[in-house]
Amino acid sequence: MTHLPQWLAAETDDRNLAGAIVSMAAASAEIAAILRAAPIEGQTGLAGATNVQGEAQKALDVISNDIVLKHLRANPAISILVSEELDEAVEMSSQGTVIVATDPLDGSSNLDVNVTVGTIFSILPTHGGVLQKGEAQLAAGYVAYGPATSLVVRIKGATSVFTLAQDGQWRLNLAEAKVPAASGEFAINTARERFWDAATRNYVSENIAGETGAAGKRYNMRWVGSMVADIHRILMRGGIFLYPLDSETVGKGGRLRLLYEANPMAWLMAGAGGKSTTGRQDILTVEPTDIHQRVPVIMGSADEVQRVENWYAKA
Template structure:
C-alpha cells in the first residue's frame, strides 16, 4: 500500500505544501489516540468556556486545538493558523508561505455518545491573505475518528482516502473516491423544518414522496449531526447534505463556517465528482468577508445538488 508521504511526492513538488498536510495528519494521529482513551482519562464533558462562535466548548475542543497548534508551530512552512476555537488568526512567527484554516474537532457534541467526529482543514497560500475563495485552496482534508481513523485529502486532482494503521502510518485505502452521481439518501436536520425556505421544503417533500413523487424513486434520510461523519458517508456511497439558509440562521449568513468547514468539504466533494452550492452560488466561488463567516452548505451527489439548485432558481 502507498503511504501518505509517498503519495504526496506524486501529487506535488511543493515540499512546503506536502509538509503542511503531513503536519495535519500527525495532529490527527495524536488526537486519535487521545479520543480513544478520553472517557477513561476524564476528558469528556464541557470545558467551562465558549468559543468565538458563542458555542460551549468541550474539554476535547480545547485539547484538539492545542494539538493542532503545537504541530503547526513546529512547521516553518506555516505562517498563520485560523481556528474555529480562536477569536483571531494566530501568527506563528514564521515567514512560511502557507496558511492553515481548521475546525480542530468537528461534531464534538457527539463525543459523549461515541459517535464519529473529525478534524477539518484547508491550506492556502499566505501571499493571498486570510480571505480567499475556496478555489484558491492548495489542499484540503479531514480526519474522521470512527471505527477506523480515516484521512481524506485532496491536493488538486482526485480525492484520496488513507487509514491509520497500528504503527501510526497513514496507508492509502482508496486512490480516487467517487461520489455516485445519483443517490437515494439525503442528510438534513428535519427538526428545523419550520425554519426552512421554500426550495428546501420542496426538495425534502419530493424526496419523502419517494417513487410516488416527481423524483420517482425511494429515499432514506440520514443525519448524524457531525459534519465529518455525514460527509464521509456521502463521499463513500453518495447522497446530499443540506444545511440551508433558513429564517433562524439568515441573520448570521448561515450555520457552517466558510473557511474551515464549507470550503474544504466542497473542495473534497468536487474532487470526487460531486457538486456544492449555497443555493445561490457555488461554495468555492464565495468571496470571504471575515475569517469566521457562516454560509449555507448544500453538497454531495451531482444530480441531487442540481435538483436543489433548480428549485432555488424557480423559487
C-alpha cells in the same frame, strides 16, 4: 502499500504544502489516540468556556486545538493559523508560505455517545491573505475518527482516502474516491423544518413522496449531526448533505463556517465528482469577509445538488 509521504511526493513538488499536510496528519493521529482514552480520562464533558461563535467548548475541543497548534508551530512552512476555537488568526512563522484554517474537532457534541467526530482543514497560499475564495485552496482534507481513523485529502487532482494503521502510518486505501451522481439518501436536520425556505421544503417533500413523487424513487434520510461523519458517508456511497439558510440562521448568513468547514469539504467533493452550493452560488466562489463567516451548505451527489439548485432558481 502507498504511505502518505509517497503519495505526497507524487502529488506535489511543493515541499511546504506537503509538510503542512503531514503536520495536520500527525496532529490528527495524536488526537485519535486522545479520543480513544477520553471517556476513561473524563475528557468528554464541557470545558467551561465558549468559543468565538458563542458555542460551549468541550474539553476535547480545547485539547485538540492545542495539539494542532503544537504541530503547526513546529513547522516553519505555516505562516498563519485560523481555528474555530480561536477568536483571531494566529501568526506563526514569518517565513511561512501556507495558511491553515481548521476545525480541530468537528461534531464534538457527539463525544459523549461515542459517535464519529473529525478534524477539518484547508490550506491556502500565504500571498493571498487569510480571506481567499475556496477555489484558491492548495489542498484540503478531513480526518474521521470512527471505527477506523480515515484521512481524506485532495491537492489538485483526485480525492484520496488513507487509513491510520497500527504502526502509526497513514496507508492509502482508496486512490480516487467517486461520489455517485445519483443517490437515494439525504441528510438534513428535519427538526428545523419550520425554519426552512420554500426550495428546501420542496426538495425534501419530493424525496419523502418516494416513488409517487416527482423524484420517482424511494429515499432514506440520514443525519448524524457531525459534518465529518455525514460527508464521509456521502463521499463513500453518495447522497446529499443540506444545512441551508433558513429563517433562524439568515441573520448570521448560515450555520457552517466558510473557511474551515464549507470550503475544504467543497474542495474534496469537487475532486470526487460531487457538487457544492449555497443554493444560489458555488461554495468555492464565495468571497469571504470574515475568518468565522457562516454560509449555507448543500453538497454531495451532483444530480441531487442540481435538483436543489433548480428549486432555488424557481424561487
